[in-house]
Amino acid sequence: MTVASAAAQTRITADKNKYTPAQDVQVGLQAADEVRRQLPLLNDDRIDDYVARIGRNLVRAIPDEFQHREFRYTFEVVNQKEINAFALPGGPMFLNRGMIEAAKSEGEVAGVMAHEISHVALRHGTAQATKGEKFQIGAIAGQILGAVVGGVAGSAIAQGSNFGLGAYFMKFGREYERQADLLGAQIMARAGYDPHRMADMFRTIEAQGGSQGPEWLSSHPNPGNRYDAIQREAAMLSVQGAPPTEPEFPGIQSRLRGMGPAYTAEQIARAQKSGRPLPSVNTGTNTSRRTDTSPARASNVSVDPPSGSYQQLSVGNFMRLSVPTNWRQKSDATGVTFAPDGAFYRGDNGQTGFTHGIQLGTIPDRSNNPQQAMSELLDSLLRSNPQLRRDANGLTREVVGGRQALSTSLRNVSEVTGQPEVVNITTVPLDDENLLYIIAVTPRNELDLYSSTFRRVKQSVQLR
Numbered sequence: 437m438t439v440a441s442a443a444a445q446t447r448i449t450a451d452k453n454k455y456t457p458a459q460d461v462q463v464g465l466q467a468a469d470e471v472r473r474q475l476p477l478l479n480d481d482r483i484d485d486y487v488a489r490i491g492r493n494l495v496r497a498i499p500d501e502f503q504h505r506e507f508r509y510t511f512e513v514v515n516q517k518e519i520n521a522f523a524l525p526g527g528p529m530f531l532n533r534g535m536i537e538a539a540k541s542e543g544e545v546a547g548v549m550a551h552e553i554s555h556v557a558l559r560h561g562t563a564q565a566t567k568g569e570k571f572q573i574g575a576i577a578g579q580i581l582g583a584v585v586g587g588v589a590g591s592a593i594a595q596g597s598n599f600g601l602g603a604y605f606m607k608f609g610r611e612y613e614r615q616a617d618l619l620g621a622q623i624m625a626r627a628g629y630d631p632h633r634m635a636d637m638f639r640t641i642e643a644q645g646g647s648q649g650p651e652w653l654s655s656h657p658n659p660g661n662r663y664d665a666i667q668r669e670a671a672m673l674s675v676q677g678a679p680p681t682e683p684e685f686p687g688i689q690s691r692l693r694g695m696g697p698a699y700t701a702e703q704i705a706r707a708q709k710s711g712r713p714l715p716s717v718n719t720g721t722n723t724s725r726r727t728d729t730s731p732a733r734a735s736n737v738s739v740d741p742p743s744g745s746y747q748q749l750s751v752g753n754f755m756r757l758s759v760p761t762n763w764r765q766k767s768d769a770t771g772v773t774f775a776p777d778g779a780f781y782r783g784d785n786g787q788t789g790f791t792h793g794i795q796l797g798t799i800p801d802r803s804n805n806p807q808q809a810m811s812e813l814l815d816s817l818l819r820s821n822p823q824l825r826r827d828a829n830g831l832t833r834e835v836v837g838g839r840q841a842l843s844t845s846l847r848n849v850s851e852v853t854g855q856p857e858v859v860n861i862t863t864v865p866l867d868d869e870n871l872l873y874i875i876a877v878t879p880r881n882e883l884d885l886y887s888s889t890f891r892r893v894k895q896s897v898q899l900r
Contacts (some may be wrong), residue, residue: 446618448558449569450502455562457504457526459690461741463562464526471530475716476699478513478533479856481847484880486688487511487531490683492884494550497626502557502619506741507554510881517698519641521845523552525561528881538640542685543624543633548588550620550627550634558619560612585605604842617662618669625673635666648713739778746896748775751796755837755872756895760889763793771797771873774893781852790853792886794876794893796895801871807831809871810863811849817861823849824859836864836874845876847880856880862894872899 478484491511509527516532523529528550531545537544555561555841585862699704699714701760705713727872743760751754766780768771768788773780784786801809810831818824828847848860857879864872874894877885 445622445851446672448619448667450558450616451563451612452566453559453563454566455559457506457559458557458741460504460556460562461508461526463526464524466527467524468510468530471524471528472512474708475530476515478515480513480691480695481856483688483691484511484856486681486684486709487513487536487545488819488881488884490679491529491549491793493627493679493681494546494553494623494777496899497623498553499626500559501620504557504559505744506555508741508882509556509884510884511549512881515698516701516704518701521548521552522581523556525554525556525559527552529556529853533692533787537689537692539637540640541633541636542679542682543629544640545685546624546627546629546679547620547631547634548636550623551628553623554619555612558612558615560616564609564612569878572788575602587900596770610843613662614665617666621666621669622673625670625675628677628679630677630794631670631673632667634744635663635670638662638666647897655792657661673683739776741885742776746892749895754866754900755796756896756898756900757893760793771795784874790877791850791857792878794874794890795874796874798866798870798872800869801865802869806840806842806863806865809865810844810861813845813863813871813873814846814861817846823851834862834894836862836894837872837897839864839899850879858883864897864899865898 443846474668488511488601491509495509509529510530511531511722513536514530514532517534518532518536521530526866529549531549535548536545536768555663561855597789617634624631624634662728679718704714712791722896740762743762745761746758747756747761748756760776763774766775773790773793773795775786775790779790779792780788799813803809814826818826827847829874830844830845834843840864841864843860843862846861847856848859850857860876862874862876866872876890878890878895
């Protein structure tokens, strides 16, 4: 995919910002946890995966000068009727079901997502906070949360929502909206989308906003001649190729139409006011998924992103590997686990586990058949944890420690957070009729952040 030369597109410069990218992440994670507790998520495997793949494609297309290694871009769908979407500092994005249903093409959905991603990449939330010197980083999360959740629930603030803290940090001014429009168009072109579709989506939003006006535009005001400005920028950009997800769009809309009705803003506002948020729903095929997102459980998990620096460590007397410097080592009867602070937990049954990180161990293997050994290991794991589900992608081959290895992914629901997580299993045959297993665990909405870390850890393995 290529774009016209940089000279042919509008040059965008990020505003001054006294906060670090890590603080953007801190603020966004705090606010996202509360969003998940207060808003009804759709929790449909197929739709969540579809939206996440669009998001990952767009994130890869962010220009290098606006890429931030610390950011954790995640994409979740809210089961709400009104047309809306918002992104938090550091990367968490929430997209209303109504936005997907109203769009006339995947390009229109990608246009809104590219606009929101641009706000994140340009760090508009904390840049705007920089201008309000009286605010400290601890207060910013509450201000952002009040703005985005109050906005996404429509009339929630007027109805007495718990989030009526004001829209100071997220109702951006005209200049930030102009930047997000233009950078969003550039990101779309780099990702293989026609950026004219962004302009089309804004007209779709205006047309379907209803008598009270389109909610998305109330927090993303028109910077002036928005439609024409995007069209001019799009004319300067060259697009090649097409995103692989586009053919799926009609099926996704059909799937949404086949579901029960989405909640309205008024319903969500009443639930917030009563202190009993509407439950997240599971409309997918994973009928075992839990929807427990109570504060008592979700608030137990506060995990820093993987450090960009690595430390080399030994495991027993037969292996060395490199892990992020902010991960610590813990050994028990099940193996050796490397995970960040906050990721380790003890379950209700007394068993220990972890929400983010990697565990390594060995088991006997006299089969001399790598696929059979993997199958037996998976059967054992599935029997011991009824929440685990096989992934449809099957086995893949890779090289770990100079040896041929097999990998596969399982789906799970964390007993700590109640949220979906991805469990990647890798098996490596050893010389002494043993099998090395590597289990990598991460919440599904943080997979983009951790997948490169897991890959680097596995590539660093040295077997003696």
